Amino acid sequence: MASVSLRNIRKNYTRDVTVIRDVSLDIDDGEFIVFVGPSGCGKSTMLRMIAGLEDITGGELYIGETLANDIHASKRGIAMVFQSYALYPHMSCAENMGFALKLAGTPKAEIDSRVQRAAEILEITHLLERKPKALSGGQRQRVAIGRAIVRNPKVFLFDEPLSNLDAALRLNMRVELSKLHQELQTTMIYVTHDQVEAMTLADRIVVFHAGLIQQVGSPLDLYENPSNLFVAGFLGSPKMNLLAGVMLECGDGLASLSLQQGMIVSARCNASHLRVHDKVTMGIRPEHIRLVSADTAGALAAQVDLIEHLGDVVLAYIEIPGIHEVLCMKLPGSAPALAYGDRIHIAFPPEHVLLFDHEGNALPRLPA
Amino acid sequence: MPSRKHVHAMLHTGAHYTSLILFALFTTFPFIWALSSGLSGDASHMYLFPDGFWPHEATLDWFARVFREMPFTTYLKNSTILAFFTIAGVVAVSVLAGYPLARMKFPGRGLVFVAIIATMMLPSEVGIVPNFITLKHFGDAAAALQGTLGLGPDWNLREWIGLNSYFGAIVPNVAGAFGIFLMKQAFEQIPQDLIDAARVDGANEMQILWKVMVPVTGPSIAALAIFTLVSAWNDYLWPSLVMNSKEKMPLAVGVFNDLTGPFATSDNILMAAIVLTVIPVLVFFAFTQRYFISGMDGAVK
Numbered sequence: 001m002a003s004v005s006l007r008n009i010r011k012n013y014t015r016d017v018t019v020i021r022d023v024s025l026d027i028d029d030g031e032f033i034v035f036v037g038p039s040g041c042g043k044s045t046m047l048r049m050i051a052g053l054e055d056i057t058g059g060e061l062y063i064g065e066t067l068a069n070d071i072h073a074s075k076r077g078i079a080m081v082f083q084s085y086a087l088y089p090h091m092s093c094a095e096n097m098g099f100a101l102k103l104a105g106t107p108k109a110e111i112d113s114r115v116q117r118a119a120e121i122l123e124i125t126h127l128l129e130r131k132p133k134a135l136s137g138g139q140r141q142r143v144a145i146g147r148a149i150v151r152n153p154k155v156f157l158f159d160e161p162l163s164n165l166d167a168a169l170r171l172n173m174r175v176e177l178s179k180l181h182q183e184l185q186t187t188m189i190y191v192t193h194d195q196v197e198a199m200t201l202a203d204r205i206v207v208f209h210a211g212l213i214q215q216v217g218s219p220l221d222l223y224e225n226p227s228n229l230f231v232a233g234f235l236g237s238p239k240m241n242l243l244a245g246v247m248l249e250c251g252d253g254l255a256s257l258s259l260q261q262g263m264i265v266s267a268r269c270n271a272s273h274l275r276v277h278d279k280v281t282m283g284i285r286p287e288h289i290r291l292v293s294a295d296t297a298g299a300l301a302a303q304v305d306l307i308e309h310l311g312d313v314v315l316a317y318i319e320i321p322g323i324h325e326v327l328c329m330k331l332p333g334s335a336p337a338l339a340y341g342d343r344i345h346i347a348f349p350p351e352h353v354l355l356f357d358h359e360g361n362a363l364p365r366l367p368a
Numbered sequence: 369m370p371s372r373k374h375v376h377a378m379l380h381t382g383a384h385y386t387s388l389i390l391f392a393l394f395t396t397f398p399f400i401w402a403l404s405s406g407l408s409g410d411a412s413h414m415y416l417f418p419d420g421f422w423p424h425e426a427t428l429d430w431f432a433r434v435f436r437e438m439p440f441t442t443y444l445k446n447s448t449i450l451a452f453f454t455i456a457g458v459v460a461v462s463v464l465a466g467y468p469l470a471r472m473k474f475p476g477r478g479l480v481f482v483a484i485i486a487t488m489m490l491p492s493e494v495g496i497v498p499n500f501i502t503l504k505h506f507g508d509a510a511a512a513l514q515g516t517l518g519l520g521p522d523w524n525l526r527e528w529i530g531l532n533s534y535f536g537a538i539v540p541n542v543a544g545a546f547g548i549f550l551m552k553q554a555f556e557q558i559p560q561d562l563i564d565a566a567r568v569d570g571a572n573e574m575q576i577l578w579k580v581m582v583p584v585t586g587p588s589i590a591a592l593a594i595f596t597l598v599s600a601w602n603d604y605l606w607p608s609l610v611m612n613s614k615e616k617m618p619l620a621v622g623v624f625n626d627l628t629g630p631f632a633t634s635d636n637i638l639m640a641a642i643v644l645t646v647i648p649v650l651v652f653f654a655f656t657q658r659y660f661i662s663g664m665d666g667a668v669k
Contacts, residue, residue: 053564074570086561090583100569
């Protein structure tokens with residue numbers, strides 16, 4: 001096991017094409033960290049640089065106490081699981097799993113025992129003699145994980161390992177990966193674009209965008225307190241509702257802003273560095289929008305555009321007259337039945353409203 | 369009564385089979401003609417149509433005479449040696465040249481590839497004169513070395529690497545643009561993840577090549593081997609120029625020299641010899657064809 005430190009890491013493919021810009025991050029020993037971000041944000045490149053499959057243009061990479069920039073991939077003490085499984089098709093599962101040990105000159109008896117032990121952890125003992133083509137997608141991914149386990153790596157690297165699996169299998173494997181981390185207590189770095197995987201697996205999430213780290217933190221912290229508009233919009237499904245407005249009242253207590261058509265919304269944020277009439281964006285999660293009666297203070301009139309029943313919850317897509325944005329509202333499954341065209345009233349509780357300044361940075365929230 | 373859709377499907381299937389059978393007859397009729405002529409005791413029907421396509425007074429006499437009237441087994445041995453080492457050489461050169469062209473980054477890679485492909489534009493006959501002269505010089509050098517080392521005439525080093533040597537008949541055919549192109553394409557089809565996985569597992573470039581890439585490109589190598597076998601087995605012009613002793617001639621040259629021309633005894637014996645010449649290639653193909661269909665199954669996704 002080992003910690004991983006990234007110090008001002010940069011990656012350029014050509015002089016003009018920079019995919020990673022000055023990334024610094026400390027990953028603790030035994031931590032499960034998830035890199036998340038949209039396609040092309042640089043998360044996979046970052047992982048491949050840690051693996052030793054891409055050169056590091058600038059900065060320093062430490063695995064444990066060792067500067068690993070120029071160490072060969074196989075000597076870094078890492079093991080990697082690929083999205084495409086990358087199993088050797090001409091070898092049996094046991095040979096696939098023992099390949100690295102065989103190359104390292106490990107005695108056959110030890111290879112066999114380590115392969116057997118990894119197979120038992122992953123419950124694939126009965127598959128060891130089969131070739132990859134005789135396995136299902138989930139079984140292949142287990143073999144790929146087994147291939148990583150047998151090496152007893154200091155750090156596990158996962159590059160979107162569940163993306164090729166169907167939804168049900170993905171859920172199962174996600175749970176198993178969590179258990180595996182509990183059991184092995186090894187540092188794991190996991191790349192995904194699936195925010196559900198990120199939220200459920202991570203000790204800490206690192207959100208990437210355009211080659212930069214946008215925010216690092218625990219899943220709940222990122223969900224509750226996104227540091228900027230990108231993180232706010234990226235994490236959460238359905239996405240956070242975002243509406244443009246201008247500041248009406250700034251201060252270090254309750255701030256208020258005006259949306260289009262003069263509708264006023266309050267937020268419990270410290271807006272003391274803003275001025276009246278500054279442009280801001282307000283954000284509120286779908287589950288925080290309240291269905292209220294017309295006479296409630298701060299109630300806004302709205303109309304239902306679409307209803308989606310998901311069993312435990314109902315998603316209502318609503319439109320506020322004069323604001324050309326469809327808002328999503330998450331209601332409990334037992335909420336009063338709504339239908340297309342219903343006229344309703346909603347409220348944005350100030351303690352759940354987030355404000356972002358004109359640069360997209362979140363304003364600090366204040367305790368209730 | 370069959371529906372219109374059913375009749376349409378039957379007509380469709382019938383047309384498929386008819387065209388395939390016609391194509392099969394078209395491609396196999398020279399072999400069928402040679403086989404029936406080789407098996408016919410009565411040679412008078414050989415040039416009659418369609419009588420020439422089945423044996424008359426069937427006999428294996430012509431096949432027996434092939435072995436009696438010419439050193440068939442010697443020619444067969446020579447063809448086998450030439451084909452085996454040509455295949456080994458072509459596969460080795462194509463794999464070793466195709467891998468870096470497909471997977472390694474180095475300055476001038478594109479230029480090297482274009483230069484190799486450009487050689488395909490030239491007819492192979494262009495190489496005959498320079499190759500012949502080169503081989504003659506090789507032989508002279510070998511003879512000089514033999515003299516210098518004081519080796520006796522039994523050594524005959526001239527015929528190790530010069531004219532009338534297996535080396536001379538094989539080596540000019542070993543470095544072919546086609547094989548390099550085929551293997552480059554095959555290596556490019558392999559997902560990068562598989563190479564990365566091997567690299568993380570601790571393999572160096574040569575281990576990646578021999579332990580991962582070569583086994584995975586087995587079908588392409590088998591295809592290259594069979595193409596090379598057919599061309600080496602049937603190669604006439606170059607061996608006929610290089611080999612001037614009967615002991616080293618391959619089948620194509622030997623059969624032509626011994627069974628055609630003004631002193632040829634019979635066309636039926638020639639046909640029997642042709643059938644015997646073709647059989648080893650058919651046997652090889654029968655044993656290797658299964659490798660064409662296995663491949664990347666299960667490697668990725």
